[in-house]
Amino acid sequence: MKRLDDMSIRQDRLGAVDWSRLGRELDASGAAMIPGLLSADECQSLVALYTDDSHFRSRVVMARHGFGRGEYKYFSYPLPGLIQELRTRFYPHLAPIANRWSEAMGIETRYPADHADYLDRCHAAGQQRPTPLLLQYAAGDYNCLHQDLYGEHVFPLQMAILLSRPGVDFSGGEFVLTEQRPRMQTRPVVVPLQQGDAVIFAVHHRPVRGAKGIYRVTMRHGVSEVRAGHRHTAGIIFHDAT
Template structure:
């Protein structure tokens, strides 16, 4: 059954208001500045997580399936959703984008990158689509024992939004063991790795490619970020990823 457009708009407005007030976005921005990531605890309820996780077996919802080992990405698999996205993910994508666009624009100004992101997701997606980037990028990942995700960056075309959101759908210690979200930072002075602890329903906002940091002698320099998932020791782990640019 199709959702009435006015009802969908009202739902999205409520979601946007909830997202804007549930978290301290000044703290989110500060954590992203300092570490390249920020945790949004309890973004989804356990029921919402379970509802999304069971969608993994619904092949009609996806445009493609990727077995990581075939491409050297690690082990495990993921599926890219087709349009239209599941309503909850569509609402979250629209609600989070304007909050993150403000941070992305501030970062680009600091890094002297001549790109500014529009206030609303639809305008940014229109920019992607006019450049031939028309394939949706939100995805769901499934890991079993021994599966892992190599460190990587999700760069799909000319227009790349510099922040991404992953939401853990499974409960560590109950549904799976291991499988920690990992980030690395590479710069001329060395490297840094960080394990980001998440519980079921927690989201992590993280840097897709580069972020600005204070220079050693003043000014601003760029550091490169990558993300991945350590090996799952037992059980099954599901995650959804919200990527804001579409792919070619």
């Protein structure tokens, strides 16, 4: 198994991503899948990091905070090479979508083309702690619906990558998104991820066109109860935390 710092996402995998399709799906539903983004070896290498606390700045036990059951760890800087690459190579493709959404919703914020420039903005505002994380669930664990905000500066899209094999490593534990439109009941969506699949989704709000123009839809995400086994996920959040 390769060391994570020696790994890089193969260019042909990024080149195979249909960014136009991804943008259309994000506009339409607030989420878009990228099948097979990581290999099984890359997934296993990330999972293996979880027991080595030298890679992380903190550990959160969800039950202590009312977040659900299970736990997660935030990576420390410098990030492992693969995590850093996911952050820096995806951001430039997502920034134009984020800017389009801001304009549609009448939000003044605009996002620079380069992720390092965006992190400079976060750090200048006191958001200096890295937010990429690994999550671990066992039987009976779940993650309540939530939003990963962390401070004044919030990049409106984030990514989750399933590292475990459904039906082999675990059962249950579906990734769930909800959408709350004004004067309507909440709509849930289950995203059918396999090992190595990524989903990009709205962190907080997304624009939706209605009869009277554009309005903001509130999005949340979580994980249903794991019925058996162990489930691991990597989360790539593009803003840092206070």
